[in-house]
Amino acid sequence: MSNLETLISRYAIGEPLSGAEREQVERELERGAEANEMLATEHRLTELLRMANPLPAIDYDKLAQRISANIPQSPMIAAKTAGASADAMENPDRRAIFSWPKLALAASVLIAAGVAVPLLTRDGETTSGVGGLSSPSPTNIAVVTVRAVDGGTPIAATSGGVSTVTVGPSRALAERPGTVGNANAATSRPSNVSISGDGGGSDNPLAPR
Amino acid sequence: MEQVANNFVPEENSVPEIAGRIGPEITHPTSSNMEAGPSDGLLVARVLRGERSAFDVLIGRYQRQAVAVSYRLLGNSHDALEVTQDAFLKSFNSLTQLQKPEAFGGWLMRIVSNLSLNYRRGRKTRSKSQLPLDDILTNGGNSESAGSGEWSTALAEPSHVLESREMGAKLQESLAALPEKQRLAILMFTIEQMPQKDVAEALHCSVEAVKWHVFQGRKKLKEMLKEHL
Numbered sequence: 001m002s003n004l005e006t007l008i009s010r011y012a013i014g015e016p017l018s019g020a021e022r023e024q025v026e027r028e029l030e031r032g033a034e035a036n037e038m039l040a041t042e043h044r045l046t047e048l049l050r051m052a053n054p055l056p057a058i059d060y061d062k063l064a065q066r067i068s069a070n071i072p073q074s075p076m077i078a079a080k081t082a083g084a085s086a087d088a089m090e091n092p093d094r095r096a097i098f099s100w101p102k103l104a105l106a107a108s109v110l111i112a113a114g115v116a117v118p119l120l121t122r123d124g125e126t127t128s129g130v131g132g133l134s135s136p137s138p139t140n141i142a143v144v145t146v147r148a149v150d151g152g153t154p155i156a157a158t159s160g161g162v163s164t165v166t167v168g169p170s171r172a173l174a175e176r177p178g179t180v181g182n183a184n185a186a187t188s189r190p191s192n193v194s195i196s197g198d199g200g201g202s203d204n205p206l207a208p209r
Numbered sequence: 210m211e212q213v214a215n216n217f218v219p220e221e222n223s224v225p226e227i228a229g230r231i232g233p234e235i236t237h238p239t240s241s242n243m244e245a246g247p248s249d250g251l252l253v254a255r256v257l258r259g260e261r262s263a264f265d266v267l268i269g270r271y272q273r274q275a276v277a278v279s280y281r282l283l284g285n286s287h288d289a290l291e292v293t294q295d296a297f298l299k300s301f302n303s304l305t306q307l308q309k310p311e312a313f314g315g316w317l318m319r320i321v322s323n324l325s326l327n328y329r330r331g332r333k334t335r336s337k338s339q340l341p342l343d344d345i346l347t348n349g350g351n352s353e354s355a356g357s358g359e360w361s362t363a364l365a366e367p368s369h370v371l372e373s374r375e376m377g378a379k380l381q382e383s384l385a386a387l388p389e390k391q392r393l394a395i396l397m398f399t400i401e402q403m404p405q406k407d408v409a410e411a412l413h414c415s416v417e418a419v420k421w422h423v424f425q426g427r428k429k430l431k432e433m434l435k436e437h438l
Contacts, residue, residue: 009431013399013423044438045431049400052380055277056286062345063276063290064268067297073261 004028005038012042246270253310256301268297271314274401275321281396282325284381286346292328296321315410318403322393322411376437383433390414391426398423 004024011017011025028035246266247255255263275296280289300307300317307316384392390412397408398419409416431438 009427010424013420013427015420015424041431041438042427045427045434046399048380048434048437049395049430052377053281055273055280056346058273058276058286058290059345060269060272063272063293064265066345067268067272067294068265070294070298071261071264071301 004035008035008038009042012039012046248311249313250309250311253304253307253313256304264301267313267317271317272297274314274403275317277401278318278321278396279325281400282322282393283329288328289325290345292321292324296324299324309410312407312410314403315407318397318407318411319413326389379434379437383430386433387426387429390418391422391429394419394422395426395430399427 007017007021007025008028011022017025025035029039247263249267249270252263252267256267272293275293276289279292279296280286283289283292296317299320300313303320307313309316384395387395393412394408397403397411398405403411405416405419408419412419412422414422
């Protein structure tokens with residue numbers, strides 16, 4: 001395809017030509033039969049394409065009725081979109097607020113915040129316990145007297161009764177209160193049960209002394 | 210054959226896109242956006258609000274174009290009517306996904322062309338439509354070859370009679386040999402005279418790409434049909 005043929009083809013289908021190109025085409029069309037024959041070929045191709053395959057005769061009123069009958073009459077789409085989408089369609093600014101990319105971005109920020117806040121709290125040596133369970137100090141819950149029993153026969157305590165039982169977080173937790181806030185389990189299941197006798201110091205009152 | 214080709218005397222008035230119109234975008238006089246009435250965007254918004262009757266206006270506005278595009282891709286009026294019905298139903302059910310309501314026409318044509326191409330690929334394994342469509346085809350749809358499902362070379366106006374079936378077959382063979390986008394671009398822009406922006410929407414490409422596809426497709430067609438032009 002020559003340059004002139006290309007130009008005339010572009011001219012024929014409405015491609016934008018530069019000023020110089022357009023001048024060249026018009027000059028050639030005025031001057032020579034060759035350019036006019038090329039343009040006529042373009043016309044014939046268009047004519048051929050449009051005329052060779054006519055549409056069948058169709059009753060479009062009936063077709064419209066048929067198509068319409070296949071479409072649900074109930075406002076299905078309105079129910080799906082609950083009015084907001086219709087408004088959004090007419091108001092692009094509002095639609096932009098609820099666009100999927102923005103929703104996805106917002107969700108990402110929330111997830112990131114959910115992960116970051118506990119981590120920052122942990123590093124910050126601050127504790128805000130839940131229901132007092134995070135108290136780093138052992139809690140004295142009872143003062144009891146224990147007597148060991150074997151086969152129903154009382155055994156006399158050898159060094160007096162156990163006097164105190166303390167329940168609370170382990171010593172390590174007590175020394176690092178910043179970690180307590182991260183897991184309620186650490187406070188609700190204390191690792192430290194301390195049972196001591198009157199002047200003893202043994203955790204096991206039944207242990208031989 | 211030569212005689213048939215010589216019968217094609219170009220008429221300037223019948224080729225609106227050639228008639229001295231040069232510019233960044235061409236809009237054919239028959240394009241839908243020149244019709245009176247509410248815009249496509251407004252009609253789509255009404256449908257989304259639940260005003261079902263607004264969709265009937267869209268059906269009336271685009272049904273002929275949908276049938277034409279489908280028919281020219283499938284070559285069979287029954288199939289084209291079935292695809293057209295499916296396309297409108299799918300567009301109704303997917304209307305909330307339409308990003309640009311004012312581009313409904315191009316979007317619908319994309320659905321039509323995709324359904325048509327899928328239909329054609331699966332036609333051999335599909336049974337005949339059970340829908341009663343014969344009453345829609347007036348005169349039995351006899352612009353097609355009788356019952357063959359083949360393209361016809363008959364013409365709507367006697368003054369432009371194209372006598373040779375061989376010529377029509379050659380044209381279809383040439384169109385079918387084009388890459389899909391070039392074929393669709395020529396079908397929608399040159400034959401159906403859709404606005405370039407609607408064709409761009411239908412082909413999911415830019416207006417510049419539409420011009421390129423049309424140009425390249427025509428170049429190949431001229432080569433393939435040079436004996437008849």
